[in-house]
Amino acid sequence: xQESPRHVEKEVRVLNxxxxxxxxxTEFVTEAGKxxxxxxxxxxxTVVDGKSAxxxxxxGAVHGTVLKLVADGxxxxxxxxxxAKLFEERFHVE
Amino acid sequence: MPLKRGIGVSTGVVVGTAFxxxxxxxxxxxxxxxxxxxxxxxxxxxxxxxxxxxxxxEERENFAARAGSELADIFGFHEHWLADQKPRxxxxxxxxxxxxxxxxxxxxxxxxxxxxxxxxxxxYLQERAKDVLDIERRLLFHAGAETRIGVEELEExxxxxxxxxxxxxxxxxxxxxNLLGFVTDLGGATSHTAIIASxxxxxxxVGLEDVTRQVSTGDTLxxxxxxxxxxxxxxxxQLAEYNAQADHQRTVRAALAELRDLAAETKDxxxxxxxxxxxxPSEVSHCIDKGAMGIGLFRSEYLYMQQDEPPSEEExxxxxREAVMAVGDxxxxxxxxxxxxxxxxxxxxxxxxxxxxxxxxxxxxxQHLPMFRPQLRAILRASAHGDVRVMFPLISRIMELRQxxxxxxxxxxELEEEGYEFTPKIPIGVMVETPAAAICAKELARECxxxxxxxxxxxxxxxxxxxxxxRVAQLYTPADPSIIRLIHGIIRDTxxxxxxxxxxxxxxxxPYFTIxxxxxxxRTLSMAAGNIPRVKKIIRSISMDDAERxxxxxxxxxxxxxxLNYLRDETRKVWEEA
Numbered sequence: 118x119q120e121s122p123r124h125v126e127k128e129v130r131v132l133n134x135x136x137x138x139x140x141x142x143t144e145f146v147t148e149a150g151k152x153x154x155x156x157x158x159x160x161x162x163t164v165v166d167g168k169s170a171x172x173x174x175x176x177g178a179v180h181g182t183v184l185k186l187v188a189d190g191x192x193x194x195x196x197x198x199x200x201a202k203l204f205e206e207r208f209h210v211e
Numbered sequence: 212m213p214l215k216r217g218i219g220v221s222t223g224v225v226v227g228t229a230f231x232x233x234x235x236x237x238x239x240x241x242x243x244x245x246x247x248x249x250x251x252x253x254x255x256x257x258x259x260x261x262x263x264x265x266x267x268x269e270e271r272e273n274f275a276a277r278a279g280s281e282l283a284d285i286f287g288f289h290e291h292w293l294a295d296q297k298p299r300x301x302x303x304x305x306x307x308x309x310x311x312x313x314x315x316x317x318x319x320x321x322x323x324x325x326x327x328x329x330x331x332x333x334x335y336l337q338e339r340a341k342d343v344l345d346i347e348r349r350l351l352f353h354a355g356a357e358t359r360i361g362v363e364e365l366e367e368x369x370x371x372x373x374x375x376x377x378x379x380x381x382x383x384x385x386x387x388x389n390l391l392g393f394v395t396d397l398g399g400a401t402s403h404t405a406i407i408a409s410x411x412x413x414x415x416x417v418g419l420e421d422v423t424r425q426v427s428t429g430d431t432l433x434x435x436x437x438x439x440x441x442x443x444x445x446x447x448x449q450l451a452e453y454n455a456q457a458d459h460q461r462t463v464r465a466a467l468a469e470l471r472d473l474a475a476e477t478k479d480x481x482x483x484x485x486x487x488x489x490x491x492p493s494e495v496s497h498c499i500d501k502g503a504m505g506i507g508l509f510r511s512e513y514l515y516m517q518q519d520e521p522p523s524e525e526e527x528x529x530x531x532r533e534a535v536m537a538v539g540d541x542x543x544x545x546x547x548x549x550x551x552x553x554x555x556x557x558x559x560x561x562x563x564x565x566x567x568x569x570x571x572x573x574x575x576x577x578q579h580l581p582m583f584r585p586q587l588r589a590i591l592r593a594s595a596h597g598d599v600r601v602m603f604p605l606i607s608r609i610m611e612l613r614q615x616x617x618x619x620x621x622x623x624x625e626l627e628e629e630g631y632e633f634t635p636k637i638p639i640g641v642m643v644e645t646p647a648a649a650i651c652a653k654e655l656a657r658e659c660x661x662x663x664x665x666x667x668x669x670x671x672x673x674x675x676x677x678x679x680x681x682r683v684a685q686l687y688t689p690a691d692p693s694i695i696r697l698i699h700g701i702i703r704d705t706x707x708x709x710x711x712x713x714x715x716x717x718x719x720x721x722p723y724f725t726i727x728x729x730x731x732x733x734r735t736l737s738m739a740a741g742n743i744p745r746v747k748k749i750i751r752s753i754s755m756d757d758a759e760r761x762x763x764x765x766x767x768x769x770x771x772x773x774x775l776n777y778l779r780d781e782t783r784k785v786w787e788e789a
Contacts, residue, residue: 170294
């Protein structure tokens with residue numbers, strides 16, 4: 118049985134025309150909270166804790182920004198997959 | 212008795228008691244605690260977070276019931292923020308390591324956090340500082356900090372002193388009879404505070420930088436909105452002098468108030484239509500109170516600046532309908548969105564080197580039809596309730612007008628198919644605020660129902676001056692001969708055509724220019740409510756011969772200095788209080 122990788126990174130793009138604003142941030146933090154692994158979101162030099170609403174508020178990524186999701190832990194792969202999907206589905210906002 | 216100088220944005224003198232809003236320092240009685248008290252303070256923080264979270268959850272539910280509520284989304288996020296363990300841990304460290312009290316720790320931490328937003332480059336993120344402030348206030352309230360009196364509850368006449376005022380705070384304040392004036396740290400000549408204060412006719416001085424640090428609630432203040440002077444706790448001599456001025460102004464204002472129901476008509480019977488400029492529907496009644504015969508400019512921008520996403524068609528329709536109902540059977544001109552991407556919090560904003568010459572206003576609207584169409588739909592739907600007219604800003608070429616009219620006709624068809632009631636041939640207007648529009652006014656006039664000269668931007672574009680740039684702001688003036696000739700040209704080119712002409716920029720409400728504007732040929736002026744009585748007074752004090760004479764003389768001048776001095780003299784001759 119192949120073990121799920123414990124460190125997973127993935128690039129995602131902000132597709133929402135209004136950027137990563139409050140609705141997406143809420144959906145993101147809700148989803149991230151379901152996983153045990155540590156989750157970070159990186160926007161250039163800024164690294165924030167993906168499970169902290171306080172941190173995510175500082176991200177403010179506009180439409181088109183490419184962010185990097187980094188997860189560490191047993192369920193890292195599942196977490197990154199689910200979160201990346203949210204970005205692709207524009208967080209069900211549009 | 213320090214005397215501070217700022218930017219006077221609304222004339223008038225008032226002497227009164229200061230009421231300080233939103234001080235950076237919350238009313239926190241105790242800052243440091245004995246180490247043994249730490250566990251108690253930690254518990255206070257925990258309870259405050261839980262109580263705040265429960266409160267926000269309730270607010271979110273309240274708003275979630277309303278369709279498409281952005282506030283529900285915002286509160287949803289605040290809820291997560293308050294559930295996040297991180298802020299609590301940071302605050303608890305301050306209590307344990309620095310012996311801060313719960314309220315002081317919360318205040319210190321939140322202020323630091325809030326500062327990170329103010330330092331960001333994106334206006335959208337800068338706006339988030341207000342959200343943080345909202346959360347901060349909630350936490351402090353639940354942690355037992357002394358409650359600050361809400362903006363709504365002005366129980367006695369006061370002068371508001373604040374760091375900055377948001378449009379919604381001003382809206383809440385403007386209904387109060389106890390509002391004597393505004394004084395703020397931030398703000399410039401064209402800020403919201405400036406526009407609304409002059410609309411209300413109360414003195415206001417902005418840009419004082421740190422007046423909130425130097426004034427406490429209860430201090431006596433002198434505010435001179437004309438000279439931009441604020442005196443804190445004046446001495447007896449200053450008090451006597453300014454009280455006399457304030458009394459005099461009250462007398463003048465009372466005399467002007469008597470003009471309300473009299474016609475805006477010259478001595479020889481020439482009727483002038485005086486209309487009001489508004490930012491919010493709630494200002495309509497204020498304009499009517501001052502004698503307005505309708506609204507010549509309803510700026511729709513506030514709808515786009517308040518929240519995370521563009522306002523929905525329903526939200527806009529509600530706002531426009533509110534204004535129409537308030538104005539009754541009088542005309543209401545709604546101007547479509549006149550912002551640049553930099554001012555719209557939710558826009559796909561990219562830095563422009565010259566936002567003033569960039570993608571804003573009608574250009575932005577025409578390139579963002581998903582945003583433009585709902586606005587036009589909302590305006591048309593509102594027209595079912597009264598005499599609504601639509602006006603397009605910043606038109607610089609006939610194609611833009613044709614495109615805008617085309618979109619309007621598309622949404623008209625849509626609405627008709629959907630069974631909505633609306634005025635089928637809603638009057639369409641163009642704001643003449645670019646030199647291009649001024650030069651081609653005749654061509655524009657043939658394809659619309661009315662033109663309104665927007666002098667604020669017209670002067671900036673024509674004289675190539677940014678009035679918010681302190682280094683050149685003094686070059687901005689309606690009295691420049693080029694501007695007067697330009698306006699004269701617009702009127703000459705269009706007066707034989709079947710188009711109504713008005714002016715809605717600040718120049719229209721400046722009593723020194725009234726005689727000239729009448730002489731140049733204008734018969735409709737739209738202005739902030741506070742200016743209507745004064746302008747009416749001038750109109751009633753002159754004949755059209757006077758106006759003609761003044762026009763001829765002014766057109767012969769070469770400098771703005773000559774123009775201004777002459778107009779001041781002529782105006783004071785007919786009304787010494789001018």
